[in-house]
Amino acid sequence: MTDSRIIESMKEKRNTGKFIRTWGTLMGFILLFVIFTIIRPDVFPSGRNIRNIIEQVATLAIVASGVTVVMVTGDFDLSVGAIASLVGIVCAMLMEAGINTPVSIFIALLLGTAAGFINGVLVAYGGLSAFVSTLATMTAFGGLSLLLSRGTTIFGLPENFRFLGQGSLGFIPFSVILMVIVLVVVYLMLEQTTYGRRLYAIGGNEEASFLSGINTKKVRLAAFCLSGFFAAVGGVVLTSRLYSAHPQAGSPFMLNAAAAVFLGMTAFRDGEANLWGTLLGVLIMGVMGNGLNILGINTYVQSILTGVIIIMAVLLSSLAKKKA
Amino acid sequence: MTSLEVLKINGLEKSYPGVKVLKGIDLCLGRGEVHGLVGENGAGKSTLIKIVAGVLGADSGRIFIDGNEVQIKSSKDAASAGLCFIHQELNLISYFNAMENIFLGHEYPKKIGPFVDWKDLRKKTVKILTQLDVDIPIDIPVAYLTAVERAMVAIARAFAVEGNIYFMDEPATALTDLEKNKLFKVIGTLKNQGKTIVYVSHNLDDVLNITDKITVMRDGMVVESRDSSGMDKDSLISAMIGRNLKxxxxxxxxxxxxxxxxxxxxxxxxxxxxxxxxxxxxxxxxxxxxxxxxxxxxxxxxxxxxxxxxxxxxxxxxxxxxxxxxxxxxxxxxxxxxxxxxxxxxxxxxxxxxxxxxxxxxxxxxxxxxxxxxxxxxxxxxxxxxxxxxxxxxxxxxxxxxxxxxxxxxxxxxxxxxxxxxxxxxxxxxxxxxxxxxxxxxxxxxxxxxxxxxxxxxxxxxxxxxxxxxxxxxxxxxxxxxxxxxxxxxxxxxxxxx
Missing domain, CATH: 3.40.50.300 (P-loop containing nucleotide triphosphate hydrolases)
Incomplete structure (x- = not known):
């Protein structure tokens, strides 16, 4: 081979690597979809089932959007599940106490934001690692939920609370509309505002950001507030969908949201949390859960497969990176 | 050529993403020669030494020792080829004492099986330090030593095992004149034993004083390489920066x-x-x-x-x-x-x-x-x-x-x-x-x-x-x-x- 041909082939290899890195996860998702379609062409790809999948993932997508904001700065939020549960409990108790529905929801969202604020203060101003502080608040919020609800499920919510999680505008479930709104808002915030630029700058190099005049503490604090807020939105919608509040209803959010963001980091951009990636991660998990359900495979196996898929996605993308 | 070639480097190249730091380096070292290597920051001196030390891999180029081509892929390869290094960064482990820092990465003397012979380790350390004519507490963590003492520990590491070629990258920056002269004396002794020393420094007076030959690098290339007797500070500086200073x-x-x-x-x-x-x-x-x-x-x-x-x-x-x-x-x-x-x-x-x-x-x-x-x-x-x-x-x-x-x-x-x-x-x-x-x-x-x-x-x-x-x-x-x-x-x- 001549030199120029060697260079050409190296370039090609690099491009292949880059292609896999950028689009590999998306191709994996499509593959997953095709496989389920081939196995159950009658049920899986039907409009009804797809609507089902999206409705199922809507709350997760909302929570994961908030986690994405935090993870863009390189931090981490383990407490979103516990916040969602707590918010659901408090919201239900307020309504049970006769406070009208919109006010209850408003207070619940405020509470979620405040919980995020606590995380943010601990991490940004207290200097604790995000892992430790959100692990601690997760435990504390979880305990608080159990204490407030006495460990039982709260039923008997007002009729007008059903709409959020169960109502629909025409064919489209309201929770899906809410999800789309959240996605658009968070996307615009991350990509089009100065705040988004600051988040990504801090994630890339915190010290350089600080020396460039970015108030890194404030920006990180705000990110945790947003994460808490979106966890609360997810918690309220979930409570409405279940039409009851359980002190551990939100728990699966913690790992699933993190898993979605990590899966998303392998897509579209090089190892950076990004919103479309997160959405893709959420969809992968939704499609897999739904597909395996249709095939009648039990949920324990689903968990195992979720773990395997995350490892494979991250491994493949880092292999592709090494090759380049 | 009066002295025998012990090390020859041919066409060494190295790139980092976006920047080529070595653009084909040729270098020749003679036996019993003190060879100065000078150049501005970023000229590629440290990169060159790290490649020879096996810390970095080169993109292309060949290295010969005593006329035989060698592959240096790790610090172990470099050590077995008889190369010893004092790197610019001290790289000491601050909670280890001087003995352990000096022998770090080399075989500790053993008693039976895997058990370290601490007595022998001490003896060997004292011998190296005596050779360098310095008195350093060897039982306390190096974190408690003065900056000068730490620098001497880093220098002493090069002498943990016998070598043929010693590479010293800015060894004297942290030293006072007293220790510096001790180091120069050791360099003189090594030279008389027929060893080769590569001395990298920004201090051009030192380089002109102690070396036999000087190589000037600029922007990843060798621009000059000749006997130091014919050089002075001005000509060195001009060669280093590639133009008249004024x-x-x-x-x-x-x-x-x-x-x-x-x-x-x-x-x-x-x-x-x-x-x-x-x-x-x-x-x-x-x-x-x-x-x-x-x-x-x-x-x-x-x-x-x-x-x-x-x-x-x-x-x-x-x-x-x-x-x-x-x-x-x-x-x-x-x-x-x-x-x-x-x-x-x-x-x-x-x-x-x-x-x-x-x-x-x-x-x-x-x-x-x-x-x-x-x-x-x-x-x-x-x-x-x-x-x-x-x-x-x-x-x-x-x-x-x-x-x-x-x-x-x-x-x-x-x-x-x-x-x-x-x-x-x-x-x-x-x-x-x-x-x-x-x-x-x-x-x-x-x-x-x-x-x-x-x-x-x-x-x-x-x-x-x-x-x-x-x-x-x-x-x-x-x-x-x-x-x-x-x-x-x-x-x-x-x-x-x-």
Missing amino acids: SAFPEKAGKAGDVVFKAEHLSNKNVHDLCFEVKAGEILGIGGLVGAGRTELLESIFGMESLSDGEMMLNGEKFTPKSPSEAISKGVVLVPEERRKQGIVLSRSIYENISMMSLRQLSKAGFLAHRKLKEQVETAGSKVKLKTSDYTNHVGTLSGGNQQKVVFAKTVMNRPGLLMLDEPSKGVDVGARFEIYTIIRELAEQGAAVLLVSSDFNEMLGLADRIVFLKEGRQVFVKENDNMDQERYLNYCYGRDI
Whole structure:
């Protein structure tokens, strides 16, 4: 081979690597979809089932959007599940106490934001690692939920609370509309505002950001507030969908949201949390859960497969990176 | 050739993403020869040594020892080829004692099976230190040793096993004259035993004194390699920078404007009682040795460290910044020392990096004003002669010089009143360095007051109009730079008035 041909082939290899890195996860998702379609062409790809999948993932997508904001700065939020549960409990108790529905929801969202604020203060101003502080608040919020609800499920919510999680505008479930709104808002915030630029700058190099005049503490604090807020939105919608509040209803959010963001980091951009990636991660998990359900495979196996898929996605993308 | 060739390097090349640091190095070392290796920061000396040491891999090129080609893929390969190293960074483990640091990575002497023979280890350590003629406590963690003692421990490591060729990368920077002479004596002994020494240093007097042959590197290439007897300091410097020193720097400014910044008895935990002022259009150097408090002074002005006493005036008003963001909003900016760590976000685009300091001005109600941003970023980029085809590229793909220009472009976006530069040409290749000097002078001429910290004497003497000398955090002199030479500069740094 001549030199120029060697260079050409190296370039090609690099491009292949880059292609896999950028689009590999998306191709994996499509593959997953095709496989389920081939196995159950009658049920899986039907409009009804797809609507089902999206409705199922809507709350997760909302929570994961908030986690994405935090993870863009390189931090981490383990407490979103516990916040969602707590918010659901408090919201239900307020309504049970006769406070009208919109006010209850408003207070619940405020509470979620405040919980995020606590995380943010601990991490940004207290200097604790995000892992430790959100692990601690997760435990504390979880305990608080159990204490407030006495460990039982709260039923008997007002009729007008059903709409959020169960109502629909025409064919489209309201929770899906809410999800789309959240996605658009968070996307615009991350990509089009100065705040988004600051988040990504801090994630890339915190010290350089600080020396460039970015108030890194404030920006990180705000990110945790947003994460808490979106966890609360997810918690309220979930409570409405279940039409009851359980002190551990939100728990699966913690790992699933993190898993979605990590899966998303392998897509579209090089190892950076990004919103479309997160959405893709959420969809992968939704499609897999739904597909395996249709095939009648039990949920324990689903968990195992979720773990395997995350490892494979991250491994493949880092292999592709090494090759380049 | 009088001496036998022990090591030959042929066409060694090495690239990092975006920058080629070695462009085909040929080097020949003779037996019993002390070989000086000089060149400016970023010329590629340390990279070359790291490749020979097996710490870095080369992209291409061949290495021969005693005429046989060798593959050096790890430090183990290098050691078995008889190569010993004193690296520029000390790389000591601070909670290990001197004995263990010296033998780190080599076989410890063993008793039976895997058990270390501590007695023998001690004996061997004492032998090495006696050979170096130094007395260092060997039982306490090296963290408790003085800087000089630690440097001697690092040197002693090269003698843990017998070698044929000793590479010493700036071994004497942290040493006093006393230890330095001891080191030179050891070098002399090694030479008489027929060993080869490669001595890398910025101290050209030392290099001219102790070496037989000198190789000059510039910008990843060998530009000269011959007997030291025929060389002097001026010819070395010219070879290193590739041009006459006088013409390397832009003309000094004729006139200075109003006072922009004034320090009155400025004190905090690092600096004490500093009084100086800098005018628009003027470049004020902050002179001094490492540890004199120069960076700390810049950081105080940048709002990173609060004052314990005294005050600062900016444009005639009291200036009390509490954070970098406050300093920046008043037109005080800093080009920090560690570019990759403090100056840029490698994973983001050039656009994003340059606009980082001015996001507020480049947005409307929190949303980015894309057209304005693009326009101003590109103007700033061309002002600093940034070479790039695409501003959406990640900064990580640029060469060191272009990365530094991105930092400059970022800091000058808003026409700062006071521009502070901490080692502005560190890790920048020679060509880009002179462009940066021109940029600095241009910014001063456009009305900025400039504070310059640099450990590069030539840079300091070539750029500064006046110099404030610090020693251990205190101001010792303020001197006009009227063709000051290196010797005078150093004397002032040491606090000697001449």
